[in-house]
Structure formats: structure tokens, C-alpha cells
Amino acid sequence: MKRQPPTRPAQGFMLALCATVIGSVALWGCGGSSSTPAVTVNGVAATGAAMSGATITVLCVNGQPNTTQTAADGSYSILATGVFPCMVEARDATHKLHSVATGSGNMATANITPLTEQMVASLSSDSVDTAAFFAAFGASKAATLAPDKLAAAQAQVLADLTANGMDIRALKDLMGDKLVAKTASQSGNAYDQLLDSIAAKPINVRLIAMNDFHGNFAPPSTSNGGSMVLPNGGGGQKVTVGGAAYLATLVKKLRAENPNNILVGAGDSISASPFESMITHDEATVDILNAIGMEVSSVGNHEFDHGSTELLRIQNGGCFPASGTQGVVGADTCLINGAYPGAKFKYLAANVTVTATGKTLLPATYIKRFGSVSVGFIGLTFQGTPTAVSASGVAGLVFQEESAVINQYAAQLKANGVNAVVVLIHQGGQTTATTVNDKTCPGFSGDITPIVDKLSADVDVIVSGHTHQEYVCSVAAKTAKKNILLTSTGYYGGAVSAIDLVLQPNKGLVSVSANTVPVIQADAPANATLPSGFTAVAKEATVDALVSKYKTLSATLAGQGIGSITASLNRALMTVAGVTGRDETAEGAMGDVMADSYLDGVPGGADIAFTNPGGVRADLSYTAPGTVTYAALNTVEPFGNTLSTLTLTGAQILRLLEQQWEAPNNTAKTNAATHAVGRLLQPSRGLTYTYDNNQPAGLPAGQGNRIVAGTLKLNGVAIDPARNYKIVTNSFLASGGDNFKVMATGSHITDTKMLDLDAFIAYFKANSPVSPPVPRVTRLN
DSSP states (O other), X not given: OOOOOOOOOOHHHHHHHHHHSOTTOOOSSXXXXXXXXXXXXXXXXXXXXXXXXXXEEEXXXXXXXXXXXXXXXXXXXXXXXXXXXXXEEEEOSSOEEEEEEOOSSSEEEOOBSHHHHHHHHHHTTTTSOHHHHHHTOSGGGGGGGOHHHHHHHHHHHHHHHHHTTOOOTTOSOTTTXXXXXXXXXXXXXXXXXXXXXXXXXXXXXXXXXXXXOTTOOSOOOTTTTXXXXXXXXXXXXXXXXXXXXXXXXXXXXXXXXXXXEEEEEOSOOSSSOOHHHHTTTTHHHHHHHHHHTEEEEEOOGGGGTTOHHHHHHHHHOOOOOOBTTBOOBTTTBOOBTTBOOOOSSEEEOTTEEETTTOSBSSOSEEEEEETTEEEEEEEEEOTTGGGTSOGGGGTTEEEOOHHHHHHHHHHHHHHTTOSEEEEEEEOOOBOOOSSTTOTTOTTOBSTHHHHHHTOOTTOOEEEOOSSOOEEXXXXXXXXXXXXXXXXXXXXXXXXXXXXXXXXXXXXXXXXXXXXXXXXXXXXXXXXXXXXXXXXXXXXXXXXXHHHHHHHHHHHHHHTOEEEEBSSOBOOOEEEETTEEEEOTTSOOHXXXXXXXXXXXXXXXXXXXXXXXXXGOOOOBOOOTTOEEEHHHHHHHSOSOOEEEEEEEEHHHHHHHHHTTTSTTHHHHSEETTTTEESOOOEEOTTEEEEEETTXXXXXXXXXXXXXXXXXXXXXXXXXXXXXXEEEEEEHHHHTTGGGOHHHHTOEXXXXXXXXXXXXXXXXXXXXXXXXXXXXXXXXXX
């Protein structure tokens, strides 16, 4: 065996080290010795079978990495520079395992097995990448391997083995007990046979997934995410769903069915939120998700609505900065004993890098260990996020192509020994299903499809979001040459996905299945009787108290009457898989009224106003006497965008409208029932036109031809291609958001600094009672 000659550190450094590393960390070669400290570490690396020819790397306190190779029986011995404790890594083509060497002299035994890997994972907080923990080990981490902590970690591993029915009577010390590994020429001893049993034993793991919660901790309305259709005969049965207190009970129930569980998210947990959450800068939502037990989530586009600095505050904690009437401790921020501790769950952003540093804004991956198996998570948002939020929200950031990033980190996770890779991605698709949990996935399509097609076989499960659709699909991935499970729950907390994995240490993912589980409210009249296989849940008391706390906090301002309506002002709506939500392919009364509020409210006036259909977040439902409150208007328009003005020629307006159906908007939103595609801008009064749905959609920018010639008019007069028109829109669209690039080419682009919500409020104060307007867009065919 080749040994590395130890290098000789300065005596002053040695004395300083001896003074620093004390207590439970034993030193050898300290004092005024002129020799470089070194220790001998030996043991056996095995997974049941010997890890023959594996690379062993030892990293000790005050030492450099030292390497050797294992013999045919997995044994090794190495002289390593430094002092105890040491971290040890064994790496071969399929495994990367870790252990700990410690002792009172200059020699220690450190077997390296899946059990010592499990122990190290516990020492590194159970969710930290053990390879990263090993690479970062040094004097500052020595206390992590103190004897009491090692003893506790070992005891936990042994207790887990006992709980799983393993006979551990022959095992006392994971690192030091005699280990004879099985080879072609020898049988393994009792320790090795235990490793064989562990490697062959399947472990059931449950992922509980959600997406697009958007701060809806209070139950959403039944027309906006608060209902689902369950399979129950021909037409199915509509039930009332949602609400964080009910969600908490369901999560507890699903956890009780399998102790090996984790609650995960696929982005947009916050922002575009109802008033109760928005008024707290979404701190209320984070507090409630902390209480429910969210552990890890990808970012979504809406996590960037208020910029990366605010996203990092949401993750790490701290009060919202004081500005005017906002940022008042105890009123709208730092509502937990005068503090905001941040999200306990970890946000992941694998494809979001900071331009100035080239590093990811947030971690890319997260590892969760369940006894002898582990699951690696990769979290990311869609590459087009900069087109879906205001430019200020993504300033200084780069959003990478999704599949290449996923493949990079999936390979890294598998190389580091995880048994399954789960992608949490804020991008999705849609089906034409009429009830939830239709696993035939009729007509599945969407922007997630080309991403899945390029993924490697290292990916096992995809939890998706963004489209606000519900599905459980097994998708044939072209590059991976296998089917990959793909799920999405819908939106606003109306359901979760229960994803059940069977993992085997020596095989990886053995099987996977999933179901959408609706959050069915037990006290809702519509839910008195349910189809077989579905269960209603009551409110969980702790989370219900938090919901009440934050609703009370917002009640005074929320309940103020702003104006009134004569009838419901709805968005264009569609029902997919039993879930009713907005239809962005069509015009809706609510969007038209919002555009009218821009037109009337912008300082200096304008000729035409547009708003994007995705920015119209809710309906105003009529209940006598038709009062409209501040909270209701905020729920419809929650983003806090400002109004921007710009100048477009008549020719540019025509091109802008054609971008509603040109690529890529033609695939971003679809309605299978009406055969409509694209994003239909909601126009202000006076602007009218007709489009022909038989004309092709999806043409490249500048080539669309759906607007019927001669129909594009303003106040009954044909739009002049050469004339300049003053446009008002929100700051998101003004920067070219939702792929309406023509907006960004306008001249005299000016941010008025007026909040869109302020214009909305002023409109209702001036024009109430407000009635649904006459449609402005006519569709042929």
C-alpha cells in the first residue's frame, strides 16, 4: 500500500490547533513536537458484498485528503495526516459511502457501510448531502463528531434497524465491530449478512406534494379553486375543497399511513395571494406552511414577483423593510412575537444563477434519508420565468434551460448514492379529464412535455405545477427510454398528491404509484355523502388558530366597502379534471373591467388599455346587496404592479394582438372544449376586433394572421397603422411579459408609479354599481 509522506506544519499552527480542538476531540502529536501529526485508519468497506477496488479518502482535522484503494475483501489501511476525528469516504462505480474514525490514540477502525452512511446523514442533520458534509469537514466541524453525538447517531441507526424487524444482536459498534465481507472466496460474517438483509429489504417512502398554493390558507371560493369533481358515475360529484386547516389534517392522516414521509412543493406557494396573506407580505402563509410541515419546495415564477432580495428574506427571515405605511412590526410584518424567523422549508432554485457570482441563488438539491435509503430532490422553475414577472423581479438573475440542469444534478445525486431522484419543477401541462385522478391522462399536453423528453434515466419522479391543472400521468420519456411519473395537484391547496415509492438499497426505485387526494371539507354541505374511496377531513386545531389569527389581523381593512356590482363579474372560466379555473384563451368580464380601470385611472390618460388574463386572479361574485370590499379587489389583482404607459403605432397594435396566438403563447394555454389556444389580452372599452379561429395558430412572431381585416377599431373607427396610440398596461406586460414582446418595443415607456390596485379601487369608487360590460372581442369559427 502506498502511503503519502506527511507534510510538516509550522509549530505555531500546531499549538494553535491544540488550543482550539479540545474536549471530545483527541489529539496526537500536539505540544511542541516537531513531527507532523498522523493517524492510521483501517477497516472494511462493504454493502454486503465487499467494495473491492474502491477509492478510500480520509480527511482528518488539520490534515489533507489522503487516498488509497480497498483490497479484494474490501479492507483498507491508510496513514492519514492530521488528528482525530476523521471523515472517511468509500467510492466505487455505484456507491459513495461515508464513515467516521475517532479514538484516543493514533489508530482507529472505521468500517464503511450503508449503516455508517446512515449515521453520518444523521450527524449532518439528516437532510444534508453527506458528500458535501465530507468535503467541507475540518477543524470547525470537529464538534459535530463528538463522542456523545456519535453515540446518539449510532443508537438511532440501531433503533431503526430494530423497528424494521432486523436482528442486531451481533452488532454493537457500526464502525469498530469485526466485519468480514462476502467475496468469491469467503463468506461474510454476521455483520455482513445483516448488510445483505438490509440491501434486499424494500423501504416504502411517501411523498406528499402540493403546488401553486398562492397563500390560500383560507378556503378559496368554489368558483376559484375551492371545488373539484370526483369520479362518481357519468357526471361525477362536485365537492368543496381547500383551506389550510383541512389541509393540515389530511397531511397528518397521510403521514400516519407511512412514517417515512416528506411534504414537498413545486413552487408558487406565495404571491398572487388573497388579501389575508398579501397584507402580511406572505409571512402568514409561510408561518402556516411551517406549521403544516413543508420541508422542501422549488421556487416558482411568483416567488420572484417582488425580487430576489425579498425572496431571500422570505427564506431566511427578517422584517419587511419599513416604507410609508408598510413594514410596521406587529401590524403587517414580524407578527410572531415581533419577529419573522423565515421559512423552515428549503427553497430550491437549481436553474437560477446570480449574474454577478455565477452561483445559484438558492440551493439546487436536497437529500432526505429514510433509514437505509435516500431520495434526492432537484428544484427549479421554468426558464421563461423572466417573461412571467416584472423585469425588476428577476434583475441580476439568469434562468437556465430546465432539462440540462436537471440531468446535471440528477447524475450528481445518483453518483452520490441516492436511491431515487425526484424533480420539483414549476412547469406543467394539462389533460382533458373531467374528474380528478384520471390516470389515463386524456389529451395530455403542455410545455412540460419537451422537458420530460430530454431527461435522462437518472430521473424517477416529477412533481410539477404552474398550469393549475390536476393530473397523475405516466409519461414516456424519449431520452430516458422509460416512463416517468408526473403529478400536479391543481391549485390553491385543494388537493395533494400522495406519491408512494418502493426503494431497495441495492436496486434503487422498485416501483412508484400516486393518487390525487382532495382536501375535502368535512363540514361543507356539498360533502355530506362521498363516493367510495374518498374521505372528508375536519380542521386541525393548531393551523385553524393560525388561520383565524391572520384573518382577524386583516379584517379591519379587508372589510371596507369600496363599491358595488349589479351582477357577478367573472373571468372566462373552464373546467378541467373537475376543477374550475380561469380560461386564458378567452375574454372575461372581470378582465375587461380591470382594463377599464387602467384606462380611467392612469395619470394623463390613454387611448387603449390591456391587461393579461393571467393577472386576473379571481371573480367578483354577486351576493346581495353587491358590496365589493378592499379584500375582494386585492384578491382579483394582488400583484402590486404599477401602471405603465407607452406609445405603439396601429401596426404594432395589430402585431401585439397576433402575439396572442403566435408561438409560444399558442401552447402556453389551451382549452380543449372550445378548441381555443393562446393568451387573450383583456382590452378596455372602445377597442373591438374579430379573429378567425380557423386561421393557423403557433406561427413564428410576426407571421400570425388571425385578426379579420378591417375589424380592428377604436370607438368604431378603424385603427390607423401609421398613427401613434397611447397604451396603458401593468408594469409586467409593459416589459414584454407573457411573451408580448411588442410591448417592450414601444416608445416613451413610462412607469407612472401608480399601483394598479389603486386604479382598480378608484374605478369602483367612481363607477359603482358596476355591471358586466359587453364583450369587445368576437370569435369566428
